Amino acid sequence: MMTPNCPRCASPLxxxxxxxxxxxxxxxxxxxxxxxxxxxxxxATAGASR
Known part of the structure; x- marks a missing residue:
């Protein structure tokens, strides 16, 4: 899971x-x-085109 960032300064919360x-x-x-x-x-799609 990714750490959310501050909406003001973009630092990790x-x-x-x-x-x-x-x-x-x-x-x-x-x-x-x-x-x-x-x-x-x-x-993923099964049987992908070749």
Missing amino acids: DEGPIVYRCAHCRRTVYAADLNNEYVPRTP
Whole structure:
């Protein structure tokens, strides 16, 4: 899983999972305000064309 980044300064956020904190700019960010949704990989197609 990737570490979410601060929307203000793009530094990695710590703590969580409900409230994150940026150590660089000292901003508190709620997880609901971040764009960190799970996106599954697309499955490989069986019998791919040659």
